[in-house]
Amino acid sequence: MRKNGIVVWLLCVSLTGLSAEGNAKSPDPSGVTYHLDTITQGDHLTAVRLRLRFRADKDGKATLRLPDRWGGGDRFYERLKDLDIKGAKTVTTPEPAVREINAKPYALITVSYRLEANRTPGQEVPLDTNYTYPVIAPDWFYITGPGLFAVVEGRDPQAQHFSWSLPRGWTGATNLQYPTPPELNEAADQSVLLAGKDVHIAQLKVKSGDLRIAWRGHFDQFTSDAFNASVHDIINAEQSFWGEGQDHFLVTLAPSESAKGGRSIRGSGLGESFAMVATPETELGALKIILAHEYFHSWNPLRLGGFDPDEEEKSGYWFSEGFTDYYARKLAYEGGAVDAQQFMATWNDALRAYAASPYRTAPNSVIVEKFWNDPLVQKLPYQRGSMLAVLLDARWRAQGKSMDGFIHVLRDQARADTASKAPHVKLIDRLNRAATAYGVDFGDLIDRYMLKGEAMTLPEDAFGAKFRVVSEDVPVRTLGYDPDKSRAAGAFVAVDPEGPAYRAGIREGMKRLRVESRGVGDGHDVITAVVEGAEGKPQTITFTATGKDYIRTQKLILR
Known part of the structure; x- marks a missing residue:
């Protein structure tokens, strides 16, 4: 995780596609001004471009850290196109994600780069890609801060500003809209930006202030009203526990590609917000605990002393x-x-x-x-x-x-x-x-x-008094083949003649089209495998992943 973050707030939002950068004042010597432009071709977004404006230090030096790694993703800087630094005498690269700038004292430095669209029309967030990477589609984008923002070291967080210009007809939401509390001094690493033609924003009241919920796309199992009500209730419950809350809080929800019968939920608690990505098949009940978890991160660990440094x-x-x-x-x-x-x-x-x-x-x-x-x-x-x-x-x-x-x-x-x-x-x-x-x-x-x-x-x-913990022995989850090698080969590998897959009809070398799991974690897990059967037609084989060995586990029951 990058530790050189920024605290920013939204100065202006243009929904007309006209850039506000031309009217920007020269940046405070202690701060940084950020502006995000959208690049379109016809009605389609083709890229986003970020511009930084700041002044070199009194010795003419400045250190710029490019987007690098966060949340399991890395080398974000490799996605930056046309990186350009103006106003410097020399620029060196001691590390791939670092630029050392040498200029005249207090010289005005302008940095710009762009991220190209990586989705085609109708595509959602990739199911098999870490959601921390920017997702830029022709009619919307979803970006978490570490995938976008470069950081200038040693700058006053309270003197840094952000603005953006969106295409005509787009709506956008970001947690950079309001001043960030002092304990959240890494807002670039704690930010989310969701914008598009079909982004809808609900504004609700909770105990401590304003709640915004930004939503896009379609979900099969619940409505936006039901989701909004759940978020509202969870946030009120946790604010009651803490006896405090935020003046402004943002929740974003965007769909990922379908899991084809399963579900996938990914979320991240960010500065005064949390961002969620889920498959269209996801049920609302599956989101509630995740919502509660991410909102609790507004306090733990940030308001309980913070993270310890580095590793x-x-x-x-x-x-x-x-x-x-x-x-x-x-x-x-x-x-x-x-x-x-x-x-x-x-x-x-x-x-x-x-x-x-x-x-x-x-x-x-x-x-x-x-x-x-x-x-x-x-x-x-x-x-x-x-x-x-x-x-x-x-x-x-x-x-x-x-x-x-x-x-x-x-x-x-x-x-x-x-x-x-x-x-x-x-x-x-x-x-x-x-x-x-x-x-x-x-x-x-x-x-x-x-x-x-x-x-x-x-x-x-x-x-x-209400629940009792009991122990039970459950069978070990056993597939009866090597799942990793089979996935890589596209065919079932190392099928055990004594295993559950073989007993259900799966044979060595049988072409693997798709495998789904209920994901219960033990031998009661039900596996559905779609294989290539006779005459090349898909055949569905279902079996329970029950092994010969048992493990001792615990569970809650009502008294």
Whole structure:
């Protein structure tokens, strides 16, 4: 993740296609002015162009960092076209994503580059592409900040500005429209821009202020009104928990390509906003917990002390992601956004996936090393952290305390640190400081379960009086062929004559057209394979991925 971000706000929005750049004043020597133009051919968008204007430092130098990496994507700078830097004597490239500028003292520097359209008419966000990359179609675009913004090092966040010009008939929404709070000092890395001919914006009121919801495209299972109501209820519930909220908040939703019978949901909590991309088949119930998770990121970790620097950030994902998962489920249920059955189903999916994870007992160092490269490792801090929150809440409730009380103390201490401009306090030190002030302790739970990776088990009464935790043995998920090699070959490879796929009729070398899964994570998973049958006609084969071995898992039931 890039740490050299900016705080920006929208100066002007032109929906007529006329650029506001011509009237822009010379930039403040301590700031940067950004303007986004759209390039069209007829009625179609062909590219977007970003222009930066800033002044060199008093020694004539400036360091420009191009879009590079974020959210599992990397080398964003390779997508930039016609990069041009004017006003400099010399420009050097010490690293692919860095430009060192040497100019006259306080010289006006102008940087421009463009991103070309990468979608054709009717195409949505690619299903198999990391959504952090810019998506630019002929009639709309969806861009998260790290894929667009270059950053000038050492500039005053409050002296940086953004504007854009959109084609006639387009509507756009961005979280750069309003001033960003001081604790969000990386708004370029925390921004989303959604604009197009069919973008619709709803403006609602929540407890703390204004809520904007920007939506485009079509979803089969719910209406925009139902989605808007869910977002409204979740945000109100979480603002009630915190006793505060944002003056302005933005939610964006855009469709991805169809998953052909499955579903895919991708979301990212950003500065005063969250951005979501989902397949058209997605049900509203599947979005609610994700909505709750992403909104909770408005506080965790940003208003609870922030991330630790550099690689240490990943070592704390069990808190920033795992505790957020715990509260997303808890507050969505307590606020009425989901019912008891949905609450249990969400927890049971997580507990089953944890029990089946091949990394279940891996130390935290494995998460730091492989988080962005292995999807199963990526899920582990979510699973562990949410379970630790349950264990701690159960322990502290027995002492007349609660996880809620602890989190509020942590928040209050972070507020005091911000007000006094105290230096950054590392996560484990912040947690221990808050525990001491609240009169509780972690014992050795963090060391055992989060750092060393010991297997975790929840006690029967961990969720209080309404739910009970029970254990059961379930069959291991076994396909009976090599899924990775089969996917790459387009045919079934290493089919086990003793496995479930073979028993259902799949044979070695059979052409693989499509494979879908219910995704339940254990041997109850139902697999639907479409193969090339007799005379080249598609044939559907369905089987249950039940292996011979069993794993012990836990689940919630009603008392």
